[in-house]
Amino acid sequence: MGLQSVGPDRACWSQTPGDEMGCDSLVDMQALEVLGSGYTKLVVKANLAGGPAVALKLVNEQGIDMGKCVEEFNEPEACRKLVAYKLKKEMVLLKRLQHPNVIGAREAESRGGAEGGRLAVILEQGTPLQMIQLLQSPWEDRFRVCLDLVRLLHFLSSSPLGSVALLDFQPRQFVMVSGTLKLTDLDDVSAEPTRCQTGEDCTLLFPQRNFTVPCVRGLCDGLNQKRNMYNAYRYFFTYLLPHQAPPTLTHLVDHIMNSTGELKSDINETLQAFEELLAQYQSGAHMDTLPASELSDYSLLWRTGVSGGEYRCWLSYSAQGCVLSVHNPREAAHICNSHSQCSSFSLTGQRTWSGRLLASFRSSSAQLVPDGTSDVYVKKTTVSITTAL
Template sequence: MTKWHFGLRENLGDPAPNSDLTLLHLIRERQREIAPFYTFNHVHGSVEVQSTSPSSDPVRSSTLGPEIGCSDLSGVTVVDFLGAGYTKTVLKVVLAQGLEVALKTVNHQGTDMRSCVEDFRDPEGCQDLVSFKLRKEIILLQRLQHPNIVELKGQCQDSTLVGGITAVLEQGTPVQMIQLLQSPWEERFRVCLGLVRLLHYLSLSPLGSVALLDFQPRQFIMVSGELKLTDLDDAIVAETGCRTSSDCVLQFPLRNFTFPCSGSGVCQGLNEMRNLYNAYRYFFIYLLPHQAPTILKPLVDQIMNTTGELKHGVNKTLEAFEEVLRVYKSGLHLQHMPSSVIEDYAVLKGMGTSGNKEYKCWPSYSHQGCMLSVHSAAEAAHICNSHPQCTSFSFSDQKTWTGILPRRLTNKQPACERFPLLCMMSDCEGLAMEEVGIVET
């Protein structure tokens, strides 16, 4: 039996009755779905590039460096299986030059592929059909570039080498909500802030307003503490058409929201509101309120109320998040803390500690002890006073993503007695953890 796909003649096995036109129709529908992304003019800086054919390679911004191609994928070492879904499989691999990346390919054993083969008995045609989700994802990753979207490092389409089309992505780890719930509030806020910044970008993207129809934690990864969107195959760009407001309803398991139909016949803003409420129900509600600094709780509560009721769009939501960040980084939330809390502590320079084992607290940056981020020694002393086990704390020369210094709280005693060396905070902050200890007197 002879069948035509993408203008190529292929000899295939006997198909199911009347399947030829049906499968070909589905493939052409997928072609039409992604064709607008190829004809879109993408301007990056002063360089404008255009791709006009779905059969050509997606355009890559030159600022991202050399693209990894098929020749770089020969001899890769598979390190780990990262996951598989209905359509795609993701592997962690090490390239010959030592670079760790994630390879995303068509899942030949997945539900989509098996269902297609059962219906049409056409493995090669089904490979073409199922691969369109990955093709769509590759071109969207080319067009949509943002710090909270996974970086596309390259691609390959070689049936012999990689078994079809393959996307090469930056390496990350799947989002684990349990781990995030156990992390310090500052890190959980970072995840939510990155998500809102992403949604703001998607609402005004070069392609138009983008909605993520499959919006769940599994669509994201963590890269060096930053949340990044990695699954874009179910994204849509066009706003929903409408005749009346009854056509503009967002339905969720526990809530429905109705929006007006604009004069141009579209549900204006529906995409960004869909994204925002999904961010609220999958991320904000779990990560944002718990253990927020006391002075920030009114701002956080306001964010939770407005997003939970969709009273504001993503622009005002981002403004609210940036205000929380500004207050937190400035230390204004500590302005009512009494400065006298540090008076019961002495600074010991050039000394280690000995005695009991460091105690653990939750949440902490270290699983081996109690390491928290604070703005000053006064805040560290305040926290130490609130922990019955704490008798001292020490400085680290590391900083968190907000620029705040971590402090390690311990129940160890000084290794020897020495007259304390007093120093200003500006003198202490650059010293390593072993060089400065502050103990209760």
């Protein structure tokens, strides 16, 4: 599929301050694959000159909206401008709603040529949010998605446009960029307040239940914020947050689930609850119930690695072995003791987004090897583990 380069008469803005990739990178762009299409827009993965792969949003020349307009008016260029309205709107929204959890974007527009101008929105390249994959991920990563979402909703509750509602609140509206959740589709956002005469005009209707917010001075008070919060609860928190949460933190998780499921807390209180949960998790408070003596079951070998002996475990960071996040070696020893096949674990200093260590667990068939970046803890009762030191 060919893409037309943006001409020399062009204007760009950068979503990320200090980003050096400018309009020159749009020259000789190369489409790699179509990522999605709709009535109005086409999204393709493209390589830009001298830059990384990005997602490029364009007017869908073969889309339903364009086809209907040309069929009725037979004015292709006028129809293109009309259909481009949604793309222009999205450009404005992306520019106004700049936040770490909103997709990074640039706008490009050509104004010359016999066929008139062309519009494009250049987006960070992300991967679609896969709920099935998330359900099989460690609790820490699922919690991060929920935390990112709450931080985004906190921003949207008092954004430069006012309180913004995500009217089409679905996982498909989000992507993951280097582990961070980002809103990528702003077609169906609204900052319009809902006017009312009585509280009956301020009812939120959901499939399982309804909520009513107060009518204050002719406006439904907090309706957009409440809509976002409950959708976050029913589409994200319900599936991602409670499952396999650390036992000593379940009271905090339960509080979040109850307060958001009943809309008892506003977004400020909800964000505070999530930040408290993160602080407790990072502090290692969830380890209070672990036996302190378990680490004494292991001998520490400095600057030693392990080869072979991989086995698979649930919620591993590696599909080929058992790699889990731990607060410290004591938690790793507790995990190893709970795995019947585990005879050793190694720590390289590699950490997760929250600062936890990644530990690799091995069976007795593993072999010790020299490694200046790793330390190995070997179970003292293990006699069959071999060495190549």
